[in-house]
Amino acid sequence: MEEEIERLPILRVGEQGRSEVEDTVVREFPLTIILNERELVTLLCSPTKLEFLTAGYLWSEGLIESKKEIREMKLDREKGVVRVEAGRMVDVPFKPLLASGGGRDIASLSARKVGAGPQIKISASRVFFLMEGFREYSRVFEATGGVHSAALYEADNLIIFSEDIGRHNAIDKVLGECLLRDIPTDGHIMITSGRVSSEILLRVARRNIPLLISRSAPTNLGVRLASDLGVTLIGFARGRRMNVYAHGWRVVD
Amino acid sequence: MEEEIERLPILRVGEQGRSEVEDTVVREFPLTIILNERELVTLLCSPTKLEFLTAGYLWSEGLIESKKEIREMKLDREKGVVRVEAGRMVDVPFKPLLASGGGRDIASLSARKVGAGPQIKISASRVFFLMEGFREYSRVFEATGGVHSAALYEADNLIIFSEDIGRHNAIDKVLGECLLRDIPTDGHIMITSGRVSSEILLRVARRNIPLLISRSAPTNLGVRLASDLGVTLIGFARGRRMNVYAHGWRVVD
Numbered sequence: 001m002e003e004e005i006e007r008l009p010i011l012r013v014g015e016q017g018r019s020e021v022e023d024t025v026v027r028e029f030p031l032t033i034i035l036n037e038r039e040l041v042t043l044l045c046s047p048t049k050l051e052f053l054t055a056g057y058l059w060s061e062g063l064i065e066s067k068k069e070i071r072e073m074k075l076d077r078e079k080g081v082v083r084v085e086a087g088r089m090v091d092v093p094f095k096p097l098l099a100s101g102g103g104r105d106i107a108s109l110s111a112r113k114v115g116a117g118p119q120i121k122i123s124a125s126r127v128f129f130l131m132e133g134f135r136e137y138s139r140v141f142e143a144t145g146g147v148h149s150a151a152l153y154e155a156d157n158l159i160i161f162s163e164d165i166g167r168h169n170a171i172d173k174v175l176g177e178c179l180l181r182d183i184p185t186d187g188h189i190m191i192t193s194g195r196v197s198s199e200i201l202l203r204v205a206r207r208n209i210p211l212l213i214s215r216s217a218p219t220n221l222g223v224r225l226a227s228d229l230g231v232t233l234i235g236f237a238r239g240r241r242m243n244v245y246a247h248g249w250r251v252v253d
Numbered sequence: 254m255e256e257e258i259e260r261l262p263i264l265r266v267g268e269q270g271r272s273e274v275e276d277t278v279v280r281e282f283p284l285t286i287i288l289n290e291r292e293l294v295t296l297l298c299s300p301t302k303l304e305f306l307t308a309g310y311l312w313s314e315g316l317i318e319s320k321k322e323i324r325e326m327k328l329d330r331e332k333g334v335v336r337v338e339a340g341r342m343v344d345v346p347f348k349p350l351l352a353s354g355g356g357r358d359i360a361s362l363s364a365r366k367v368g369a370g371p372q373i374k375i376s377a378s379r380v381f382f383l384m385e386g387f388r389e390y391s392r393v394f395e396a397t398g399g400v401h402s403a404a405l406y407e408a409d410n411l412i413i414f415s416e417d418i419g420r421h422n423a424i425d426k427v428l429g430e431c432l433l434r435d436i437p438t439d440g441h442i443m444i445t446s447g448r449v450s451s452e453i454l455l456r457v458a459r460r461n462i463p464l465l466i467s468r469s470a471p472t473n474l475g476v477r478l479a480s481d482l483g484v485t486l487i488g489f490a491r492g493r494r495m496n497v498y499a500h501g502w503r504v505v506d
Contacts, residue, residue, distance in 0.1 A: 028472035146470035217399035219281035
């Protein structure tokens, strides 16, 4: 946790006047990815799980499909550079889709319909229970109010948890870890603190994850894609309330 | 406001059981910018002020410096495409810095120190007052929980207000409007709902805006840049409290 935050003196101003106190802010780390000797992108991220972030980012951008395609990955943490040699040569110009944040070309990625296989269901009380645990893990957020969290669950079991200042990065860290550690995601549950845009939905659907739960709001494209791709999309899961935006048949009593 | 949101049926689940209700989600609009016949990027944004967003994005990326450099801008709203002919030809490969969201190459932009000119000061109660007004304007956020807001004030007067699903976009819309409508920003105040990362700070400093107020947290790089560039950075301005992270001398009693 220490590497994700920085303590510094601030001036706190309120009704009772002002005082100099020590406060905590979240750390922002520039990580430059060099793919096959070519500078690809600089991500601003939290300085944890950087190899997983790199793998997840490359996968999310459609630049790699599997772990096999990564021949070498060398992280130089001092310089904030990660050099990757990956199987397919990238000779098309790199055109990221800059969202609200993160990158992804929607049209170029063939999104497969989820859920033909995994017919998992979940009860509302189980969702509330999972969100409670998810919140407990989100320590950095509590300390600084500045990061997003993402987690992969298999039924009730937390498999992977990641935090990052970027909501895309948090999810890419989870998916990159799955990729590099050969962790299956079929039929699992993804939980995120952040807004569910089309990019998030596509990432999740491509890993055949049928259940996506967020503390925040979805966008209209997020809902449409969830509906089209067979993903159960739950938003505003807070306390003992939630909204189900798509494929509510998986949410049982 | 209608164009920024979409109404759809959802399933609301709570302690009292479940009910089908109509809910509102924020709209996510893909806008592809074609600069000098070359596809530059696709932004996911809220479908308002698209010309301002385009100009603001090009300026933020360092691709244009002034309004004069834009020879032509044609928006095709149906197709989600904006074609721009701009003065300087872009023949360097486009390498965006993908943050947590949005794009910007920190190193390549010469950030100028702010504040040698504008010696404005602000009282704490004035900050609280401005934030109250800012909140009132943030209607879409209230309705959907899914957008960011940004606003430019000259002393107590609201000059420009923008909303977007992306926090960078919201600020780029404000700055693009300033650019296209020749609105000065020197000595003004920028307010944002979103986190203050290095990218946000650089945008604001480049427009010589000495005061940046956010409802959210800054990152450590945001604080460092504010400190280096002479910007007064206020975070967590909520209700009648706030934290001053840099150049507190501008905040008076």
